[in-house]
Amino acid sequence: MEIDKTNRMNALFEFYSTLLTEKQMNYIELYYADDYSLGEIAEDFEISRQAVYDNIKRTEKILENYEKKLHLYSNYVVRNEIISEIKQLIANDKADHQEKINQLLDKIQEIEEE
Structure with missing residues (x-):
């Protein structure tokens, strides 16, 4: 298998x-x-x-x-990828990442509204 x-x-x-x-x-x-x-x-x-x-x-x-x-599974996978990226950006703790974090959060919002 x-x-x-x-x-x-x-x-x-x-x-x-x-x-x-x-x-x-x-x-x-x-x-x-x-x-x-x-x-x-x-x-x-x-x-x-x-x-x-x-x-x-x-x-x-x-x-x-x-x-x-x-699309429950595929949305779950995408959300987890975005969340991982956000966590990585937060861990780097650089102010210049704020715009990217906001873009990623917007993507999550879009998925949840589908």
Whole structure:
């Protein structure tokens, strides 16, 4: 399993899990967060490996569609990057950074208003 995809699915799951069915939540959590194989999940739920695979693929698309429409995860990432930059500027404690800090704070405000 690709690490980047695993991390992305886990992040999207954190933001959108409450919008999924219980079965979708269970399969995605077991597969991505708990690193269960398709066979292990199939055995636990007494269904075919193919049924688990199909459900996981369908749920991945659902999570990606939620993100495409709502942008909760991408906005979270952008906000954290801006906040890190602000903290770095504040740590440098130079007066000439005030304008840059204000620009970054404006960006955060724009994201929150979307």
